[in-house]
Amino acid sequence: MALLNHQVSSQIGLKDVDLDCLDLIGKHGPLSPSALARRAGLHPATLTGILDRLQRAGWIIRERDPEASDRRAIAVRALPARNSELFRLYSGMNASMDEICAEYDERELRLIADFLRRVTDAGADATADLTGE
Template structure:
């Protein structure tokens, strides 16, 4: 005999569905926010995505960036050209690489304040939102987001492979 009543199971399904719908809406809203940031910076959305990857993960080769971004290396070359012309990244020879032609893509740290300013209202709003949660709730939210991100990464990798 099940310890969950049919009403409880139905309520759980509704709640799970509502969470999934909210995550999709969040993805859409963040995508729209990033689009506006890209527009203000006169970048393409994919350029901002690649810049974010370099800022978040540190210097990397163009090949590594292409893999992380799920882009063809030839496509990435154009993106890197635009980011470099706009002063967002540098491409530097990697002195430790076996291949002397190898380069590392680095974000130009001096440009960070310009980028952060465009997200400042959202960050301040998030700080206000977080103030309404206690430490245990924040830990639960952080765990949920970490685990959801990992699931998304796995799903992305599986789609990329197949």
């Protein structure tokens, strides 16, 4: 998957870490830049360059956060206009996943989903241990 994501990011003119941040914004956004930096495990100064690239390329927008007490606070939001480009690039993998999943019955799929959820949680816990969060 890392190699596929690398190819996708290069196809759309982004760095791998840019695509990772775009994914986090899409899943958890809108987010403040500091919240995104924490989720991505990046230094805020590094994140500024990533957000600049994503905004120039039309993937995100930075806007004033209406829920923040500080009027200077901003939120980063993904723009859906370019999602079809990502769907197209991932369509081959999505079709393959559909074919693979069709070979399993409902019980087996639940078992696989449980396993993947538990592995993901273990990875998140290990990451939190390393970062002290």
